[in-house]
Amino acid sequence: MNKKVRFLQGNEACVEGAIYAGVDFFAGYPITPSTEIAERLSEYLPQRGGKFIQMEDEIASMCAIIGASLTGKKVMTATSGPGFSLKQEAIGYACMAEIPCVIANVQRGGPSTGNPTHVSQGDINQARWGTHGDHSIIALTASNHQDVFKMTVDAFNMAETYRTPVILLFDEVIGHMREKLVIPEEGELEIVDRLRTSVPKDVDYHPYLPREDGRLPMSDFGGEHRYNVTGLFHDMWGFPSNNPKIVNELLRHLVDKIDNNVQAITRYKEHCLEGAEYILVSYGSSARSAIHLAQNRRNKGEKIGVLELQSLWPFPTELVREKCARAKAVLVVEMNMGQVLTQVKAAVDNPDRVFLANRIDGKLITPSDIKRLLRVIQGRGV
Amino acid sequence: MAKKKLLEIMINRDWCKGCGICVQFCPTKVLELDGREKVVAVRPEDCICCKMCELRCPDLAIEVLTQEGDKDE
Amino acid sequence: MAVKDYLRERFFPHMWCPGCGHGTILNALVHAVEELELNKNEIVMVSGIGCSARISGYVDFHSLHTLHGRALAFATGVKLSRPNLKVLVPMGDGDALAIGGNHFIHAARRNIDITAIVMNNRIYGMTGGQFSPLSGPGVKATTAPYTTIDNNFDVVELAKAAGASFVARSTAYHVKESTELLKKAILHKGFSVVEILSQCPTHYGRKNKEGDAVGMLELQKTNTAKLGSKALEDNPGLIPRGIFVEKECPEYCEEYDKIIAQAMKGRNS
Structure with a gap:
């Protein structure tokens, strides 16, 4: 059928x-x-x-x-x-x-x-x-x-x-x-x-x-x-x-x-997460841009992955901690002032290495928006 | 229609809060409050079985048990 | 079944004050249900918040004690999802006509088969005697130390205008009449409203020099008159009691069943 x-x-x-x-x-x-x-x-x-x-x-x-x-x-x-x-x-x-x-x-x-x-x-x-x-x-x-x-x-x-x-x-x-x-x-x-x-x-x-x-x-x-x-x-x-x-x-x-x-x-998805040095934690429509960027950069050899959260509450603290344990930096990609960011910072061992890539102007966050911040974190200039 | 005959005016003293509504509005003054502010049937022989005390009691503390008169069954 | 069989006796004596009219309304309601020989499993009582709302705990029906003002909204969900149930919604002044006023007029507008009982004591009792939208002007309350300037709703007129297909009024004093009106309202197909004037001796009677419960009942007797009575004709200032509206109108759940029939037909053809 x-x-x-x-x-x-x-x-x-x-x-x-x-x-x-x-x-x-x-x-x-x-x-x-x-x-x-x-x-x-x-x-x-x-x-x-x-x-x-x-x-x-x-x-x-x-x-x-x-x-x-x-x-x-x-x-x-x-x-x-x-x-x-x-x-x-x-x-x-x-x-x-x-x-x-x-x-x-x-x-x-x-x-x-x-x-x-x-x-x-x-x-x-x-x-x-x-x-x-x-x-x-x-x-x-x-x-x-x-x-x-x-x-x-x-x-x-x-x-x-x-x-x-x-x-x-x-x-x-x-x-x-x-x-x-x-x-x-x-x-x-x-x-x-x-x-x-x-x-x-x-x-x-x-x-x-x-x-x-x-x-x-x-x-x-x-x-x-x-x-x-x-x-x-x-x-x-x-x-x-x-x-x-x-x-x-x-x-x-x-x-x-x-x-x-x-x-x-807990519901989640991994995208290019294997061996990722930079992890984008995202959900909802902003995850689409995060996934797009990660797949794109992976093709160019960069170790970027996405942890896509599908259950936000109860917050999957253990999962985030475990998945982000070996990351050089974590970017939370969301369209607010850092609501999931707070949870991720609380979850990981190294909250200083958690950054917010956001957009709050009513427009969908784009892969370029995320990439700009990522380059700064990677020390590759502004 | 047959007249109802009183069997008993049952008063649940645990439920009665002594508001006095039944006492005031009983047409034949059958009821009174006692020293503990609970209602008692002091003149049951005067009861005309109108059951207004039972119906009006805000505490649902009164039940007027009656028997139907001869003509009814 | 005896009247007591409709009560959850283990919660008595109830929590209402001595002489509270709400107890009498409960009494009238269980007598009405008993006289109609309704099956307890087919009755759902939905209440809101306040003194009045505690009534649902005392009856041995399915009971839903909800949020302040929202009883009719919850009840609408119960009724529409299971139209075979009898849904009784006793409400206080605030539940029915302040915070819940919107739900009241819309339930009436839909003519959904629910019986709304407005236990009107013209005061917020549980919070300690604040005025309500049914108090009317010139009333003393804890939030109106200089007396109220707010006009009151006329529950009957409001229910009529909103589309209720059965509208009646009585008082806690006229308990036989209340029982009869409740029976008619419960049997009525459509949204029925029974306003029963109730007394709050604790918060209203004392502050407004209406005396104790007995004194307040005397006022219910003298300040009201039956629709069509000579007393009312002679003194139109009295509050009328009786049935104001009793008409057949399309009932919401039955109308929705027609929608289902239409939708299923469209789908299968």
């Missing part, structure tokens, strides 16, 4: 990935540059018996998908900077109440209304710390449409596995650029479905008592088990508690269930 090959936007590749992963419900609000995700899903979801709703605002969209997730559906929303800010309180709710959901943030320039139709990667830290209070979060990204598809599938899988919101941090270039996507056959990529409780009717069900492996089997609203879901600290039945022991244990569980699985969650 012929593979399904499409030529489409990154936002559409995200939609294809979501459909493949089994999305049932989408709630959203129009915002550039993510709107195509809502548009395509408004068309595709009802074709599959799924539901699409355009809500009255960004906050409502986030809340609606949480409500739908509780009835057993795979859910997602999509937004960009200002909308992502508005969603933060409800994202924290999903963290606290451990409700699987996927949020695609197609990044544009900020702060505030910023640079709506231009690219940026300025929301990396917001994805991590946007909502208040201690918590952990998963954030994935991609530099091409095949990976956008795959990371979207992964996002749904991880949301179900860890019962957490998962953030897809795409950017305007990825979202709007058109390129080829080969849609995998059914069964080619693993799909994680919701883990449902096997506790029978009328037997005490503990919705918030983790199994030994840390997973929490769910029961759908409308099912046999009636329990409580709250954003307050809660006991194993989901009822509010401020008992210090319960508060302490729950918060640790929320952080540990993700941070202790950083290896399983």
Whole structure:
């Protein structure tokens, strides 16, 4: 059978990935540059018996998908900077109440209304710390449409596995650029479905008592088990508690269930990394320029490689440290003021040899932009 | 329609917070607050089984148990 | 089933103050559900934040205690994804009409089959007695020491204008009427709003010289009158009680089912 090959936007590749992963419900609000995700899903979801709703605002969209997730559906929303800010309180709710959901943030320039139709990667830290209070979060990204598809599938899988919101941090270039996507056959990529409780009717069900492996089997609203879901600290039945022991244990569980699985969650790619003296650490659309430069210089005999990060949170500290251990210098290539740079500096043994190659003017960083800085670091003049 | 007959006015003293709503609005003054600010049925014989105390109680602490009169089953 | 079977008795006595009208509204609601003989597994109660929102912890339904003002948005997700569920959304003044005002008018506009219960006590109780958008002018509150100058919403008029297909009002005093209105609202297909005037003796009654719970209930009795009653005709300044809107309109989830049918047909042809 012929593979399904499409030529489409990154936002559409995200939609294809979501459909493949089994999305049932989408709630959203129009915002550039993510709107195509809502548009395509408004068309595709009802074709599959799924539901699409355009809500009255960004906050409502986030809340609606949480409500739908509780009835057993795979859910997602999509937004960009200002909308992502508005969603933060409800994202924290999903963290606290451990409700699987996927949020695609197609990044544009900020702060505030910023640079709506231009690219940026300025929301990396917001994805991590946007909502208040201690918590952990998963954030994935991609530099091409095949990976956008795959990371979207992964996002749904991880949301179900860890019962957490998962953030897809795409950017305007990825979202709007058109390129080829080969849609995998059914069964080619693993799909994680919701883990449902096997506790029978009328037997005490503990919705918030983790199994030994840390997973929490769910029961759908409308099912046999009636329990409580709250954003307050809660006991194993989901009822509010401020008992210090319960508060302490729950918060640790929320952080540990993700941070202790950083290896399983980590997604990355290596490009020309073998024996590289200069390593470009990058992600999203800026990784495309980094990869282009590395491949180009390799052909000329220079030992330059790229470590492309596809999972940004939890940050793959060990991976970065290990991969960059023998590098003469590390350049973090990103389109912000150094949000991943901070993480890389904290990860490596020699933070003084970590440099930032960035662009923050709404234009895609180019191989030449990176090369200029690289030449200085290499001591080859300005 | 048959008249309801009172079986018992059940008061959950643990739930009652002594607001006095039932006492004030009982049409036949069946209820009073005791020294601990909990409601007691002091004149159950006057109860007309309107159940307004049960319905209006903000603490859901009152249940008026009744029996249907002869004509109903 | 008995009324108690709809409660999570282990959490009683509840956390509301003595004489709080919210307890009476809970009482009316469980009586309504009991009289309708609804299956507990098919009811989802979604609440926001505040004194009112704690109601969802006390009922033995599926319960979703959400964020301040967002209950209707969460509820919309629940209902649209599983339209067979009965979705009840009790809200306080702030949840319904301050921080949550936008969700209120839009849920009404969609006419999605949700029952919104506005527990109107004209005050923010949980945070200690600040005025609300339902307080109205001339009210004393901890954030209005010189009395309020803010006008209040008329919940009924707002719900009507926004497109709710069932709109009613009663009070905690008129508990039988409240129960009947709640029953009708729950059975109504479409967005239903029941405003129930509630009393907060702790924060509103004391500050505004309305007395204790008993005194406040007396005011609910004397300040309101049934729609179409002589009392209301004679004294139009009274707050009307009863059913203001009850009409059949296309319901959101049913309309969406038609979209699904259309989309599937387009795909298969």
